[in-house]
Every structure is written in C-alpha cells, then in structure tokens.
Amino acid sequence: AQSVTQPDIHITVSEGASLELRCNYSYGATPYLFWYVQSPGQGLQLLLKYFSGDTLVQGIKGFEAEFKRSQSSFNLRKPSVHWSDAAEYFCAVGAGNNDMRFGAGTRLTVKP
Amino acid sequence: SQTIHQWPATLVQPVGSPLSLECTVEGTSNPNLYWYRQAAGRGLQLLFYSVGIGQISSEVPQNLSASRPQDRQFILSSKKLLLSDSGFYLCAWSVRGIQETQYFGPGTRLLVL
Numbered sequence: 001a002q003s004v005t006q007p008d009i010h011i012t013v014s015e016g017a018s019l020e021l022r023c024n025y026s027y028g029a030t031p032y033l034f035w036y037v038q039s040p041g042q043g044l045q046l047l048l049k050y051f052s053g054d055t056l057v058q059g060i061k062g063f064e065a066e067f068k069r070s071q072s073s074f075n076l077r078k079p080s081v082h083w084s085d086a087a088e089y090f091c092a093v094g095a096g097n098n099d100m101r102f103g104a105g106t107r108l109t110v111k112p
Numbered sequence: 113s114q115t116i117h118q119w120p121a122t123l124v125q126p127v128g129s130p131l132s133l134e135c136t137v138e139g140t141s142n143p144n145l146y147w148y149r150q151a152a153g154r155g156l157q158l159l160f161y162s163v164g165i166g167q168i169s170s171e172v173p174q175n176l177s178a179s180r181p182q183d184r185q186f187i188l189s190s191k192k193l194l195l196s197d198s199g200f201y202l203c204a205w206s207v208r209g210i211q212e213t214q215y216f217g218p219g220t221r222l223l224v225l
Binding site for chain 1: 146148154155156157158202204213214215216217218219221
C-alpha cells in the first residue's frame with residue numbers, strides 16, 4: 001500500500017521568506033500526488049495536484065510543487081510567505097484502489 | 113455548485129454512548145465518499161470509503177461503522193464510544209477515480225468523556 005512521510009512536524013518562517021515543505025512517498029507505480037491546506041478548525045482545501053506531465057505544478061495562493069521520481073518526493077514551495085499562509089499542510093498520495101493516504105501534516109507558523 | 117455538509121459541528125459524548133455523524137453532499141451524483149479521523153496533533157486517518165450505495169470499505173479495525181443509505185448520504189456510527197474515539201472527523205467526496213480532488217466538509221469535533 002502507498003504511504004506518505006512529512007518529515008517536518010512544525011516549521012516557522014518569517015513573513016516574506018521562502019518556504020519549502022517536504023513530502024516523500026512510497027508507491028510502486030506512478031502516484032497521484034496532492035497538497036492540501038487546513039486552517040484551524042476547518043476542513044481541507046486542495047492547493048495543487050500532480051498526475052502526469054510537467055513535474056513542476058502550479059497551485060493556488062502562489063504555491064508550487066515539484067515531483068521528483070528519483071527521490072520519491074513532492075515538495076511544496078512558495079517564494080514569499082504571507083501571514084495568512086499559517087496553517088497545517090498535508091501531502092497525500094492516491095492509488096488505484098480508490099483511497100488516499102495522507103501524511104501526518106506540517107504545521108506552518110509565520111513570524112511577523 | 114457542489115456542497116458538503118456535516119453535522120453536528122461539535123459533540124460531547126460520555127464513554128459507552130452511541131454515535132451518529134451525518135454527511136450529505138449536494139450538487140453531484142454517484143460520488144465517492146470518505147470518512148477520516150484527525151486526532152490532535154496527528155494527520156488524517158482514512159476510516160471508510162464508499163463507491164456506491166451500500167458499498168463500504170473499511171481501512172482500520174475499530175468500533176466504528178459506516179453506512180451509505182442514499183447516494184449522497186454517508187453516516188458514521190458507533191454503538192459504544194471509547195475515549196480514544198475523540199478527534200476531528202472529516203467527510204469528503206470526490207468524483208469517481210482516485211486522481212480526482214477530494215472536497216472536504218467542515219468537520220465534526222467529537223470529545224468523548
């Protein structure tokens with residue numbers, strides 16, 4: 001079965017600084033990869049997804065992610081973080097058996 | 113447009129009591145439906161998913177069960193709650209196919225005392 005690892009439980013960055021959230025996956029075939037964001041007490045919202053094609057994917061709110069098959073990674077990036085980006089971020093991998101596996105999440109704190 | 117509803121938003125229940133959480137989707141037909149649990153400080157754990165009425169797949173053995181009595185209704189139940197059942201329960205839907213985006217409801221926060 002597929003699995004997802006987000007190595008960083010909590011990250012703090014200053015407003016305006018760049019951001020990279022790490023995600024590694026384990027799956028035998030080409031996976032479907034997703035990044036979701038969750039504001040406190042809310043449901044999850046999709047930021048971006050990768051299925052095939054260009055390995056650099058653009059998402060909403062200025063986020064992008066790059067699929068690197070050789071490293072089994074799908075890291076999320078943003079060039080300049082805004083205070084409103086403070087939230088919890090989840091990487092997920094989908095497989096052909098109709099389910100989705102989520103990572104444990106990375107909580108982002110943004111310092112003024 | 114499609115919307116997903118969950119209720120109640122918050123629930124406090126004693127240990128050993130029954131549970132029923134409801135999720136309904138509007139604006140789409142034949143969705144895949146999912147129940148997740150998010151424990152404090154932890155990621156999402158897939159509990160159940162359904163690809164059609166009466167079709168439930170369970171991912172984790174537990175004292176919870178799920179039912180899909182109608183196409184756009186998904187219910188999470190328990191006969192006797194445990195303390196460990198506390199958490200944030202999220203319902204989600206997607207069109208058919210795992211490559212499709214999942215759309216999440218607002219969640220139900222359950223506290224078992």
